[in-house]
Amino acid sequence: MASRNNNFIFMLIPILIFHATILFASAGLLPFSSKHVIIFNRLITRATLVVHCRNKGDDKGVISLGPGDSFDFRFRVNLRKTTVYTCSFVWTNNTATFDIFRADRDDNPRSKVGVCSECIWSIYELVPCRDRRDGGQPYCFPWTS
Structure with missing residues (x-):
């Protein structure tokens, strides 16, 4: 038995x-959760969007996105959950920066926007917005600069 x-x-x-x-x-x-960031050019003016994303140890290079085009990259969140990827965005007569991934915002079940393993971003002239998988209202944020 x-x-x-x-x-x-x-x-x-x-x-x-x-x-x-x-x-x-x-x-x-x-720890070390896998992330997939996808950035879409949703500029209303249909301008080309030049994107440059990096964190302190990883530079994703400069990418040119036509209207509706996308760029994506994958990574793992560090052990201390302090991973941040900052992107600069350039389009006709405009330059803006934004933290496209912040572990405290995008990998935290207690944040107002919740955890994303596939973090889908739509870039508009006025704001960057993280799309919701359930099709609900996106989470939009002010530009950092």
Whole structure:
């Protein structure tokens, strides 16, 4: 009888670990969570948008986006959850910067915008907006500069 209980426990433990990992990952509670940032040029003027994203250890290069075009990159959040990617945006007679990913905002279940594993951004002249997967109103933010 004891060996049947031991077998059950040995089978149950991996299942519980698997489910706990999925739960913590979906809630943004695991370190090194994988992120996918997608940036769309949604300028109303249909101008070309020049994007340059970087953090202190990773430069994504300068990308030129036509109207409706997108640019994406992937990374993992650092252990201390302090990862920040800042992008500069240039279009006709305008320059703006914005933190396109901030772990405290985009990988924090307690933030007003919640956790995103696929962080989809629409860039407009007036504001950058993080789109919602459920199709609801996007979260729009002021430009940093």
